[in-house]
Amino acid sequence: MKTSILGYPRIGSQRELKRASEKYWKQEIDAEELLTTAKTIRRQNWALQQKAGVDYIPSNDFSLYDQVLDMTLTLGCIPQRYQQVKAESSRLDLYFAMARGIQRDGYDVTAMEMTKWFDTNYHYIVPEFVQNQTFALDATKIVGEYKEALQLGLQTKPVLIAPVTFLLLGKEKEAGFNRLDLLDQLLPVYFELIDQLIDLGATQIQFDEPCLALNLDTSAQSAITQTYTQLAHRFPTLEIALTSYFDCYGDHLDRVLELPIHSLHLDLVRCSSQLDDILGSPKLNDQLILSLGLVDGRNVWKNDFQSSLEVIQRAVKQLGGERVWVASSCSLLHSPCDLDLEENNAQLPDTVKNWLAFAKQKVSEVVTLKALTVEVKSEALVEELVTNKKANDDRRTSGFIHDPKVKRRVERLAPSHSQRISAFSVRQTTQRETLKLPLYPTTTIGSFPQTPEVRSWRAKFKKGGLTQGQYDQLLKKETEATIRFQEEIGLDVLVHGEFERNDMVEYFGEKLEGFVFTQFGWVQSYGSRCVKPPIIFGDVYRRQPMTVKWSSYAQSLTDRPVKGMLTGPVTILQWSFVRNDQPRATTCQQIALAIRDEVCDLEAAGLAVIQIDEPAIREGLPLRREDWKTYLDWAVEAFRISASGVQDGTQIHTHMCYSEFNDIIDSIADMDADVITIETSRSEMELLDAFVEFKYPNEIGPGVYDIHSPRVPSQEEIEKLLQRASKLLPIGNIWVNPDCGLKTRQWPETKQALLHLVNAAKKLRKEVVVLA
Numbered sequence: 181m182k183t184s185i186l187g188y189p190r191i192g193s194q195r196e197l198k199r200a201s202e203k204y205w206k207q208e209i210d211a212e213e214l215l216t217t218a219k220t221i222r223r224q225n226w227a228l229q230q231k232a233g234v235d236y237i238p239s240n241d242f243s244l245y246d247q248v249l250d251m252t253l254t255l256g257c258i259p260q261r262y263q264q265v266k267a268e269s270s271r272l273d274l275y276f277a278m279a280r281g282i283q284r285d286g287y288d289v290t291a292m293e294m295t296k297w298f299d300t301n302y303h304y305i306v307p308e309f310v311q312n313q314t315f316a317l318d319a320t321k322i323v324g325e326y327k328e329a330l331q332l333g334l335q336t337k338p339v340l341i342a343p344v345t346f347l348l349l350g351k352e353k354e355a356g357f358n359r360l361d362l363l364d365q366l367l368p369v370y371f372e373l374i375d376q377l378i379d380l381g382a383t384q385i386q387f388d389e390p391c392l393a394l395n396l397d398t399s400a401q402s403a404i405t406q407t408y409t410q411l412a413h414r415f416p417t418l419e420i421a422l423t424s425y426f427d428c429y430g431d432h433l434d435r436v437l438e439l440p441i442h443s444l445h446l447d448l449v450r451c452s453s454q455l456d457d458i459l460g461s462p463k464l465n466d467q468l469i470l471s472l473g474l475v476d477g478r479n480v481w482k483n484d485f486q487s488s489l490e491v492i493q494r495a496v497k498q499l500g501g502e503r504v505w506v507a508s509s510c511s512l513l514h515s516p517c518d519l520d521l522e523e524n525n526a527q528l529p530d531t532v533k534n535w536l537a538f539a540k541q542k543v544s545e546v547v548t549l550k551a552l553t554v555e556v557k558s559e560a561l562v563e564e565l566v567t568n569k570k571a572n573d574d575r576r577t578s579g580f581i582h583d584p585k586v587k588r589r590v591e592r593l594a595p596s597h598s599q600r601i602s603a604f605s606v607r608q609t610t611q612r613e614t615l616k617l618p619l620y621p622t623t624t625i626g627s628f629p630q631t632p633e634v635r636s637w638r639a640k641f642k643k644g645g646l647t648q649g650q651y652d653q654l655l656k657k658e659t660e661a662t663i664r665f666q667e668e669i670g671l672d673v674l675v676h677g678e679f680e681r682n683d684m685v686e687y688f689g690e691k692l693e694g695f696v697f698t699q700f701g702w703v704q705s706y707g708s709r710c711v712k713p714p715i716i717f718g719d720v721y722r723r724q725p726m727t728v729k730w731s732s733y734a735q736s737l738t739d740r741p742v743k744g745m746l747t748g749p750v751t752i753l754q755w756s757f758v759r760n761d762q763p764r765a766t767t768c769q770q771i772a773l774a775i776r777d778e779v780c781d782l783e784a785a786g787l788a789v790i791q792i793d794e795p796a797i798r799e800g801l802p803l804r805r806e807d808w809k810t811y812l813d814w815a816v817e818a819f820r821i822s823a824s825g826v827q828d829g830t831q832i833h834t835h836m837c838y839s840e841f842n843d844i845i846d847s848i849a850d851m852d853a854d855v856i857t858i859e860t861s862r863s864e865m866e867l868l869d870a871f872v873e874f875k876y877p878n879e880i881g882p883g884v885y886d887i888h889s890p891r892v893p894s895q896e897e898i899e900k901l902l903q904r905a906s907k908l909l910p911i912g913n914i915w916v917n918p919d920c921g922l923k924t925r926q927w928p929e930t931k932q933a934l935l936h937l938v939n940a941a942k943k944l945r946k947e948v949v950v951l952a
């Protein structure tokens with residue numbers, strides 16, 4: 181029996197990589213210093229897994245920004261617009277230009293598109309393909325990291341984003357071809373890469389094909405067969421570890437069982453039934469190794485050894501120990517690094533802490549599970565089993581997590597709780613009378629730059645260096661300055677700026693009951709950006725108003741409407757680590773009721789516009805279509821519960837980034853928000869198609885400013901986007917806004933970009949008047 185880890189977090193347990201890359205981008209350190217930091221992290225990760233006794237330790241799971249972008253560069257799939265950067269800059273700077281865009285030294289090139297990695301809060305950079313796409317190998321990174329590990333005496337298992345998934349994750353940038361048609365040209369480049377790795381001594385390669393967790397059309401299905409047939413033919417001795425995760429193989433199961441592969445990985449956390457499906461399948465040959473993904477890479481709860489051991493034993497009984505591996509369910513990229521760092525965390529009671537395991541602990545769990553299966557049980561091992569059972573029993577029976585009041589309120593939910601008083605058309609008329617906004621009303625998505633100063637005040641306050649009064653005073657000043665700025669440039673619906681929030685989810689978690697927090701539980705979201713998801717361990721309710729103070733303060737400063745700003749129930753759920761002892765739908769209803777109370781309190785405090793952000797609603801969609809309806813039903817219902825406590829005149833906004841809504845547009849419409857602001861600018865309004873086709877009835881603000889890049893869009897660019905939107909949507913329904921919040925931006929670029937945005941809206945208003 182062997183143990184295997186699919187990937188380890190690469191930000192460093194103290195976010196060393198984040199700090200180094202941000203310094204590099206600001207030109208405060210040179211490439212060498214950044215690369216040294218990266219190397220240290222890799223070495224620590226490998227050492228940790230080696231010390232724990234993992235058999236198959238991954239390499240190329242490290243990335244300076246994103247593993248898909250790494251593969252894009254490795255395969256030489258560099259879009260035309262970067263050719264000049266490529267010719268004139270280092271590989272590193274080309275890489276970052278593709279990830280973030282570049283607007284300096286005479287360059288002005290937009291970034292590549294970024295989107296969600298399956299149903300996670302991780303984002304990858306979308307490969308771009310053209311009809312006459314060519315590929316060319318640049319093995320620098322993969323080979324470099326493989327050699328680096330060799331020098332440390334370690335033979336690793338390189339991890340590759342595999343060919344079919346690579347193509348499917350990308351996008352055709354021209355009409356007239358299908359990206360899967362590129363497979364024949366792509367495979368030889370993979371072969372060349374594999375040749376090099378084998379020459380260096382690699383015996384096993386992990387081929388990540390998570391597209392196998394999705395519904396695939398017949399051409400994608402045959403692409404899988406073609407790829408692995410050719411690979412096996414070309415490399416007869418290579419141990420092909422075919423890896424998918426996040427859901428079952430489903431319909432693809434027979435196909436993958438027929439592939440000439442060495443091992444097949446199963447995510448048994450997301451799909452516990454598939455082991456028995458496979459063990460019972462006549463297609464299972466007598467050599468295939470099963471990699472049992474039992475240790476959850478997506479959540480923070482301790483593994484339940486007893487039930488994992490039952491699963492392992494079932495597999496071993498039929499296959500023999502040689503054909504069974506114990507593994508993490510997916511890459512540990514989605515787990516926080518190390519629970520041991522939470523030693524002095526007052527916000528994480530020992531009771532709850534004892535129920536948790538982070539990446540480092542999960543590595544040990546994988547190893548311990550093997551030991552418990554194959555070794556003669558030493559006293560220490562028995563002790564581990566007993567302690568683990570105690571922790572799991574304790575969580576199951578803890579009085580800490582159940583609150584009858586909360587459960588009763590959820591049980592009493594009635595259809596009227598998710599229904600606004602009047603239909604949208606009636607509400608729109610009322611809101612037009614009361615809000616008196618111009619055509620093309622302008623607004624922002626909520627947050628303004630979280631400057632190092634703002635973050636340092638919070639850090640100081642948390643450490644006791646500032647009193648509550650001093651901290652509030654500083655935040656008030658920042659809020660007031662932001663209100664004044666918005667008035668000055670002429671925005672129509674203002675926001676308070678969210679300066680008091682560390683993060684749009686963690687902040688609400690801190691205000692709600694049923695959550696605990698880590699101090700160092702960072703998880704990469706994209707590039708250098710990390711989140712610290714709160715942990716929902718028990719029933720959720722609201723103790724007291726959470727945002728009313730800041731919103732009403734901001735409203736008191738101005739005659740223009742200020743938009744109250746809340747995170748919606750589905751997003752709070754999706755971006756937290758969620759208890760697994762009750763359905764997610766139930767936890768979501770509890771959160772929805774808490775947000776509903778807040779919405780009503782904001783209305784009562786005089787806020788006429790309230791935004792309930794649901795950027796994660798699309799991301800939470802199950803990977804397989806057959807599971808969509810159930811999810812969408814409860815997710816939309818939860819949003820409606822949170823939004824439906826107000827009068828007709830109160831305008832409810834929602835906001836969603838990553839707006840690939842084609843398949844779920846009816847559910848988006850069903851949320852019935854008065855206004856939805858969405859992300860569209862990087863895709864040049866393409867993402868609006870769904871709304872147009874559906875004849876989406878409510879108001880809509882397609883983003884016209886890509887806030888994920890420091891690049892400032894010109895007024896003309898914004899006008900063009902608005903003109904395009906105006907051809908597609910009823911003009912009276914169009915809002916003008918950025919793609920998303922501005923917290924990651926700096927003030928100078930924010931000011932310029934928003935000024936361009938407001939001026940573009942003004943220009944369009946005039947044009948419409950002329951036309952009329």
Ligand SMILES: Nc1nc2c(c(=O)[nH]1)N[C@@H](CNc1ccc(C(=O)N[C@@H](CCC(=O)N[C@@H](CCC(=O)N[C@@H](CCC(=O)O)C(=O)O)C(=O)O)C(=O)O)cc1)CN2
Pocket residue numbers: 301630632635636637638639640681682683684685686705706708709710711712755795923924
């Ligand atoms: N949860 C979540 N998911 C999301 C988003 C989001 O906003 N939140 N947005 C989308 C895009 N993803 C994003 C993810 C993170 C960030 C982001 O800005 N993260 C910040 C951290 C935010 C945070 O928690 N900040 C804390 C802690 C800040 C910090 O690092 N403090 C310093 C101390 C600073 C000092 O002493 O001066 C430290 O701990 O070392 C705070 O402000 O209080 C970052 O990586 O830099 C942005 C977008 C999708 N998913």
Ligand code: MET
Pocket residue numbers: 625626627684745793795835837920921922923
């Ligand atoms: C990821 S969606 C962000 C919405 C939030 N109101 C903000 O502006 O930051």
Ligand SMILES: [Zn+2]
Pocket residue numbers: 625795835836837919920921
């Ligand atoms: Zn957003």
